[in-house]
Each structure stands twice: as C-alpha cells, then as structure tokens.
Amino acid sequence: MKILRLILMIMPIFLLGQLMAEERVQGRRSLVLENDKARLILDIAGGSIPEFRFIDSELNPLNWGRRNAGDQPNSMGHFLCCDRWGPPSHAEGKNGMPYHGEASKVVWKVLKDVETTHAGIHAQMAADLPLAGLTIDRSVTLASSSAFFYISETITNKNKLGRIFNIVQHPTIGPPFLDENCVVDANGRKGFSQDGLMPNPEQPEFIWPSAITKEGQRISMRRMSDKEEPSVTSFVIDEDLGWAIASNGKRGLLFGYVWKRSDYPWFNHWWKLKDGKPYARGLEFGSTGLHQPFSVLARKREIFGRQLFEHLDTGKKTTKGYACFLAKVPEDFMGVEKLSIEGDSLLIVERAKDRPRSIKIETEGLLQ
Numbered sequence: 001m002k003i004l005r006l007i008l009m010i011m012p013i014f015l016l017g018q019l020m021a022e023e024r025v026q027g028r029r030s031l032v033l034e035n036d037k038a039r040l041i042l043d044i045a046g047g048s049i050p051e052f053r054f055i056d057s058e059l060n061p062l063n064w065g066r067r068n069a070g071d072q073p074n075s076m077g078h079f080l081c082c083d084r085w086g087p088p089s090h091a092e093g094k095n096g097m098p099y100h101g102e103a104s105k106v107v108w109k110v111l112k113d114v115e116t117t118h119a120g121i122h123a124q125m126a127a128d129l130p131l132a133g134l135t136i137d138r139s140v141t142l143a144s145s146s147a148f149f150y151i152s153e154t155i156t157n158k159n160k161l162g163r164i165f166n167i168v169q170h171p172t173i174g175p176p177f178l179d180e181n182c183v184v185d186a187n188g189r190k191g192f193s194q195d196g197l198m199p200n201p202e203q204p205e206f207i208w209p210s211a212i213t214k215e216g217q218r219i220s221m222r223r224m225s226d227k228e229e230p231s232v233t234s235f236v237i238d239e240d241l242g243w244a245i246a247s248n249g250k251r252g253l254l255f256g257y258v259w260k261r262s263d264y265p266w267f268n269h270w271w272k273l274k275d276g277k278p279y280a281r282g283l284e285f286g287s288t289g290l291h292q293p294f295s296v297l298a299r300k301r302e303i304f305g306r307q308l309f310e311h312l313d314t315g316k317k318t319t320k321g322y323a324c325f326l327a328k329v330p331e332d333f334m335g336v337e338k339l340s341i342e343g344d345s346l347l348i349v350e351r352a353k354d355r356p357r358s359i360k361i362e363t364e365g366l367l368q
Helices: 004-019 091-095 294-300
Strands: 021-023 026-032 040-045 050-054 078-083 109-117 122-129 134-142 150-155 164-171 183-186 188-193 210-212 218-222 232-237 241-248 253-260 265-275 279-285 310-312 317-328 336-342 345-350 358-362
Touching: 026 109, 026 122, 040 134, 040 150, 040 265, 050 317, 078 134, 134 294, 150 164, 164 253, 164 294, 164 317, 183 265, 183 279, 188 210, 241 265, 241 279, 241 336, 253 279, 253 345, 310 317, 317 345, 317 358
Parallel strands: none
Antiparallel strands: 021 026, 026 040, 040 050, 078 164, 109 122, 122 134, 134 150, 150 317, 164 279, 164 310, 183 241, 188 232, 210 218, 232 265, 241 253, 253 317, 265 279, 336 345, 345 358
8 A cells, every 4th residue: 555655656756757858849749958059959759850050040950841730750850760761661561661760750758858967968768669679769968058969879679589770860951041052061982873773773973072963964962953863862981980061151050960980881862952942951871871671782782892781689789879060150151171070179171272261169078
C-alpha cells in the first residue's frame, strides 16, 4: 500500500517534468534551446530541427517543409534519415518501411529537459525505430554564448542479428534565406549524379562545385540557376573534416555544418525550383552516397573507394556527431574558401582573390 501511495505521488511529478520539457511552437511539441545570441528548436514529433536563427532576426535558413500544427510526425528543415537514405525495396515498402527510414516518422521521447550546464544549454531525446530494430539517442548542446550547437547521436542495434544500415543528415535550406544571391560552398571532391545507371552510376564523375547535366554540359553548383538538373549529386570528403556552408550577403547571413569524415564520408546535394525561383537546397552528409535500396548497395559496395553502408552487430552501438553554426556577413561577402578549427574557434576564410576576410565562431570546446 505504501508503495502504491509513493507511485501515485511520483507520477504527477514525472508527468509535470515531461510537460515542462517541451513548449508549443507554431502548434507543435518542441524543445527550445536559447542563449543571448541564438534560438534552436527541435521538433518532438519526428525529431526535425525546423529552426535555428539569431535572436535578433526572424531569418531562419531551415525554413523548409510543412510545419503544420499538431502532433503528427513531419519532416522539416533538418531531419534524420535512418536506417536508410532513399527508397525501401518493393517488399520492404509493402511491410511499411517509409522512404528515408523511420526516424522522421516516429514521435521522439524527451530523455532530459532543457538545462543549462557548464558546457552550454543541453537536452537529450531518443527514438525507437521498430521496423529497423534500431534506437537513436540524441544529445544536443547549444553553446552558452555563441550561435553554435553540437549534436551527437548513438545508434544501437536491438535486433538479434547484425545488420547493415545508413544514417544521413538531411538539412534543407529554404526562402527567404535561399534566393538567387545564396551561394553554397563545400569541401566535397569527386562526385557523381544520382541519375547515373547501374552498374556504374558514378559515371560521369566530376569535382565539386562542378557537375555535368544529362546533355553533357558542365555547370557550377555554387548558385542556383533556372534549372534543377542534375537534381541529386553526391561527393566524397577527402579531408579529416567535412563542411558545407550557405551564405547570402544580401541577407547578411552565413549558415553551415562541420563534421568528421570518419563519421560522415559523403556530402549529398539536391536542389529544387518553384515557379522558376530557388525553393530548396539540401546540404546533406552521411554514411552513403548512393540513393538506392540495400540490395543495390550490397552489390555495388563502394564508389570512389568509399563504402556505401555500415554494419552494426547485434547489441552494438555507434556514435556520430556534427556541428551547426550561424554568422553575420557583409553584403559583399563572396562565399567560403575554407574552414578550419583553431583552438575553441571555427575559422572561416572568404572565397576572394584579394584580401579575403575571416570569420571566427566560438565553439566553446564543443567541437574537438
């Protein structure tokens, strides 16, 4: 009887803690992390990151997808593709496996409320992927006084057998940040279009920022034009750190990602027009560069010497991480030439012939 009374006393406290762990943002259950510089929102129904912006501005680079009110899982802004990137097989689809896997199709659990720690503003959430037999534990920390956050995700195989899988981060930028003046720079190297045919989809190959259309025309992918072809392209990362950065001098904003190549060896890009104007650009990075079911990946195995999937044994886990950041830039900013880590700072060097400017973003030790 005493135990029952204790349970009845504890339950309201537990439920209150769960309610306090979230807010309603545009009618959706959300975790909100804020410092004096930036605001970061994580959606609970689907695990997306639909908003990251400066406190003194409404300009949100991740303004993409349907941010409808309600509790239905939805893919918005930056969402996670896991256990796959792209389509299931026909048989898997009939059994309920969705495109890009289940991570953005399930409701996530809040494991730890938003709290201020010595490392920054912190929260934890998790997702169970029932068909895949995987769990994802996500830890997110917004720096205490910088527009910089770091996320680590631990994937655990709950199946009784080992399995192959993929994990791809799927951030997509949209208007008004994305317009004709927006430039995307990255350190991807050798790449190919997803329009290529088996058994050699990597032909023809090209080097970022170049791509080759179906007609054989070589184009630059730094700026969007009046065409959206090739639609999806993939590039290997050769340096220890991979990075992708979108900048818009007219809007005064730079937005980007940095990650370890050992975690995510591929940079995947896609773009879309609407009514002839830039509508979406995907700055994706992950464990694969081939947008196909596992049966195709298993036959192909690798492209440009990079594996197209990972294996996770039963009961084992793997942890991967990435960082995201914002910076204000002048109107005549030309784009990004390179990114490096200097102590507790990111150093971004402008892509300019004469007197390139540098931008320093404090990481507060979150990125080692």
